[in-house]
Amino acid sequence: MVSSNDVQCLFLQAVLSRRVMTREVALKLWEKCIDAVKAANDALDIEFNGDRNSWDNFVTQINEALNPLNMDFAQMSDEITGKEMCALVNRKGDEVAQLATEYSALEIAYFKAVLHQIMTAPNEAFCITSMAALRETNNLNITKSQAEVVLSSFVAKGWLVKSRRGRYSLAMRTMIELLPYLRSTYPNNIIECTICMEVVTRGVSCYTNNCHTHLHAHCFEKYRKRSQNCPTCQANWSTEANSKKLERIGEAAYKEGQDVRRRRPLQDRPESDEEDEEAEAGASQPSQPSQPSQPSRSQAKKKRAVREDSMDIDEDEPEPEPPKAQKRKSRR
Structure with missing residues (x-):
């Protein structure tokens, strides 16, 4: 027999087939599920109301039914558009x-x-x-x-x-x-929006030292319509120069080459990576001028023997006459 609980079953099946959707799409699915159940059983008195309170009550009922399954119908604002998104998520384990x-x-x-x-x-x-x-x-x-x-x-x-x-x-x-x-x-890497308290991976942050204000781009635009000061340190954001000083969060903050030398810990890396890193480190160090190497004893003996051999005189050849001594001119 068709009952009012079938609305939730139809809605969850529709959500599973679409994964992530906007709140507007979720409201339309809810409405269509009500129409389908009422068409199967005219005796049911179920009315669709798209206001916020009715929607929140419907989501609460769904999450109560999903709680034994360690699942949840979650809602979050899109970081870029600011639209409210919905999805069925797993809350169990990893x-x-x-x-x-x-x-x-x-x-x-x-x-x-x-x-x-x-x-x-x-x-x-x-x-x-x-x-x-x-x-x-x-x-x-x-x-x-x-x-x-x-x-x-x-x-x-x-x-x-x-x-x-x-x-x-x-x-x-x-x-x-x-x-x-x-x-x-990643508890130390997660940052939250000062306005909506949701995770930020794209947005802006205050330029003041030790100020922990982070905002989504859409939250920043909405906030500036009612205030020109930082919500935490009260820095003046009204001038165009100060607005340009705001630091970026996300791809706009990427600096060329920042992840070129990023590596995992040595114990987690194969030996080939360690050898590559040592080679890079050796290449990065300035070359030192080469010092003349000291000859070994055997090399020294060989050189001395060569010199002695070159100094031997052949008896068959006449010995060259010594040069005549030149007389020094006397000074008068």
Whole structure:
């Protein structure tokens, strides 16, 4: 018999088929699920109301039903557009393990390696180049050609984003589905928006020393409409010069060559990497002028014997006459 609980079942099935979606799409799915259940049972009195309170109550009911399964219907704002996004996420154990449904253990290990480089990128860039991503194959049993195919799959499935400059960063799907994993694994690298308190990997930060203000780009634009001062240190952001001084977060903060020499700890690297690094270190040191080497004893004996042989005189040859001594002119 069709009941009102079937609305939640239909809604979750629709969410699973779409993974990540905007709140507007989720509202439309909710409405269509209600219409489908009412069409199957006219006796049901279910009304659709798209206001915020009704939506929040519906999400609470869904999460209560998903709680025994260690799953959650999560919501997060997109860092670029500011739109509210929704997705069904796994809250049990190692959240990256959910990739096993579509990737092998080796491919998941490679994803973790790339994810590590993105999260620990210097200057709060939260991105790496294609070469840096492919360099992670040195620590895994995977070829670079295979890695290129897997990277393309990560982008196509919505786990990573590849910019026009060929740099990889976290996609919205990773941010919303793997957020607990990111927080537990990289607590010292996670930064939060001062306004919405969500994770920031793209945005701006205050230029004042020791000020920990970080803002999404969309949060920054909304905030500046009501205030021209930093919400933490009250620095004046009103002038154009001060606005340009704001530091960037994300790919805009990337500095050329910042990940060229990034390496894993020595104990985690193969011997070939260590030899390459030693060769690079030797090449980077200025060459010292060569010192004349001291001859060994055997070499010295050979040289002395040669000199003695060259000084021997052949008895058959006449001995050269000594030069006549020149008389010195007397001074008068």
